[in-house]
Amino acid sequence: MLNFLEKLELGVNYDELNSKQKELAKILLKEKIISEHKKILYLNNLFVWGKIDLTKNGDAYLLSTQTKKDLFIKAKDLNSALNNDLVFVKQKNHSNASVVLVLKRQSEFSIVLTQKLKGLIFGKCFNTGLLRQLKASQKSLKLLPVGTVLRINNENNEILEVLGHISDDLVDEKISMALFNKFEEFDKASLDEAKAYIFDILPSYYPNRKDFSSLAFCTIDPIHAKDYDDAIYFDEKENALYVAIADVSEYVSAFSALDNEALRRGFSIYFPHKSIPMLPRILSEGTCSLNPNENKLVLGFKIIFDSELNVQSEELFSAIINSKRRFNYDEVDEYLKNPIDLKECNYIYKLNKVTNKIRAKRLKNGFNFDTKELRLELNKEQEIINTYYESSTPSHSLIEECMLLANKAAAKRLQEVGIFRNHESPNYQKIAKMYEELQIIGIDFSPTNSLHENIIKIQQLADEIGLRSEVDKIIIRSFKKACYQHKNLGHFALGFELYTHFTSPIRRYSDLIVHRLLKSENEKMYNYLCEDIVNKANSISDLERSAQKVALDFIDRKFARFANKRIGYMFKAIIVNDEDKMSIAVLDDEIKGARVFLYNNCFPIFSNVIVQIIEVDLMSASIFAKVIKNV
Known part of the structure; x- marks a missing residue:
């Protein structure tokens, strides 16, 4: 829709529109928002489209790229429009407008x-x-x-x-899901399609697939994982890495009921106590999942390295595998530290050395950030019983490098138009602001013309003063967000000229599209699958952000519950954001990671303080506290 609206400003040929755009055009013509002349559609004067930004008193502003400043809309002129709705307004004068049509609800x-x-x-x-x-x-x-x-x-x-x-503590999950228009239950049509694929996989049924069932593939995932997208195998003699990915596209056909449901969800959602899958569990945890000792359909790459570990060849394969072992990250870390005989999976030790060298080469252009994932443990009543930070470990790095290699190989095979995972370089203003912020906390240096060299130097200085994780967050904040787009723009943070997502089709819709594009037999099929790809890429990026927001909102609600039962209690915390209106601290005590808004603060960012919980708003999941002392 956005692509169509942008074209209207210059004029667009009616015959070039798809069916959905033609339906919208008829509505806009009826409302006299656009005009037609010789099959060219034009936007009429005084009409502007954009998103509604609602204020607390019920009035709103229109956020639009068409106007130099936001247009003000009185509450009585909203015409039932709500926050973040996409609308058309008619200007009353240079600064005021009224809503004439709601194009798309942010939520129903x-x-x-x-x-x-x-x-x-x-x-x-x-x-x-x-x-x-x-x-x-x-x-x-x-x-x-x-x-x-x-x-x-x-x-x-x-x-x-x-x-x-x-x-009720148990209502939080429902609130977080409902706030972002997410649902756990699948419709009957998609469930019926998913159930149709329950059968044993025999190589004789698939003569066009390679039979890799004798190769010692294994999976390495979090300890509580239930769906396994990817499996690896390393042939030491051939110096070849096999990355096998669940062939979800074999079961989820384009434009089917299952596909429509997967596209509507976009991503799986992960709560501390459960997941909300993109696909019915019978597929995500059963038919598609690369469970050990079961024949599974896969799409993958065989990547052969030369003696210097440069990629010599990348062969796309469609195959049947039978994973010999399911590892979790913790046990692989232990084996890498204290090796034991893993029998047919002993190749993990050699592969670890290979991926370490590949990682070192990659970081000459890319970046390594010390990011920590906050984890919550809940009891049956969904109350917090423990929190901790999970850092990247050698086993994580091993798998990450394998997946990056496969994603790069997939991106190379896509045509000019497809689904790419882009990360553009940051703009000068954000980098300049980052330098100023770092100077305040004592990281002062002379920048060069190389942004990569500057960031490496900043990270080295942060290591010296013990603030690496905190400084990395400031650096990441200055970057643009990665997103899905229909054309390749490269990936700045990884240092890749071409990149896509290929390795998680069970939990990401973008990867499912890439699988279909790689399997398309001719250009006609490829173009058919790319129909409306611009809007799909934009939609997938939006769905990614909303899936992340659901999980973060739930965590905030759990912390708010914890704090609400501890009004007046004092906790150790770290100041993480110092703004004019209100500073923010993060608890760093028996409970870690909870954000608290501070009524008073005279200490600089990253100060260790004692805070006292003063008030909790369960509705907004906000915790308010005051600083008692600096420690």
């Missing part, structure tokens, strides 16, 4: 919390904090306890579902 639903005001029950919106009248009688609303969480229809405020009560 809103989540509200029932509240009592002057004897009446309203719904307070989680996203905006604004009160909404509910389409239900006050008599029935008063039967619900105040603080009930509801999912309502954005068109008419009708109650669709009672999610639970805000006081």
Whole structure:
């Protein structure tokens, strides 16, 4: 849709539109937002499209690339538009406008919390904090306890579902999912398709696939993983790495019910206690998953290295494998430290040495960041019982380098148009701001013309003062975000000229598209699969961000629950953000990683302090505290 709207500003030929764009064009013509002359569509004067940015008092601004400054929209002129909706407005003057058409809802639903005001029950919106009248009688609303969480229809405020009560720990998962319009259950059509593929895989059924079932493939994943996308095997004699990826495209056909459901979800969502898969579990954890000692269909690359570990050849293969062993990261780390006989999987020791050398070569152009993943452990009532940071280990690095090699090999085989994982270089203003921020914490140096050299130097200085992880976060913040696009722009952070995602089709829709493109038998099929690829790439990037937000929102809610039961308690914390309005600290005590907003702070960033919990807002999952002392 965005691509079509951008073209309207210069004029677009009606005959060149796809079916969905033609339907939209008819609506815009009827509303007199656009005009047609000799089959060329033009945007009429005074009409502007963009996204709604709602304020706390109910008014809004239109965020648009068409105007130099945001247009102001009074609450009475919103015409039912809600926050982040894509709309068309008509300008009243140079700064004011009114909504004439809602093009696309950010969500069909809103989540509200029932509240009592002057004897009446309203719904307070989680996203905006604004009160909404509910389409239900006050008599029935008063039967619900105040603080009930509801999912309502954005068109008419009708109650669709009672999610639970805000006081219940178990409601957090439902809130986080509903806030971002996510659902756990699959529709019947996609489930029926998934069940159709339950059968044993025999090599004789697939004469066109290579039979690699005798090769000692293995998987290496987190200890609690249930779906296994990738398996590896290393042939020491041939100096060849085999990266085999679950061939999900064999079971999920383009434009099928399963495919539509996977595209709607885009990504699997990972909570501390469970996952919400992109594909039905019967596929993601069963038919497609590379479980040990089971024949599985795969698509992969055989990558042969020369004696200097330069890639000599990359052969795409369609095959059957039978994973001989399922490892987890912790045990592989232990074996790499204290080797034992892994029998047919002993090649892991040699492969580790190979990937270490490949990694060292890659980092001459790319970057190595000391990132730590926050992990939560919950009990059956979904209360926090433990938190810890998980750092990258040798086993993580081994698998990462194998996957990077396969992703690069896949990107090379894509045509000019496809799905690429791009990461553009940062702009000068952000880098200059980063240098200023680093000077404040004592990292001062003379920049050269090479950004790569500068960042390496910054990381070395950060190591010397024991702030590597914190400084790496500042560096990453100055970078642009990686995203999916239909044309290749390279990957700055990895130092790659070409890159895509190929290795996780069970949990990422982008990889499923890449698999189909690699398997397309001719250019006609390739182009067919690339239909509407621009919008798909944009949609997948949006879905990636929303999947991440769901998981982060849930974690914030768990921390808010923990803090709400500890009002007045004191904790060790680290100042991580010092802004004019309100500083932010992160707990670094028995519980780690919880963000707290500070009412008072006179200490610089990265100071170790003692904070006292003062207030908690369960609705916004916000914790407020005050600094007691600097330690």
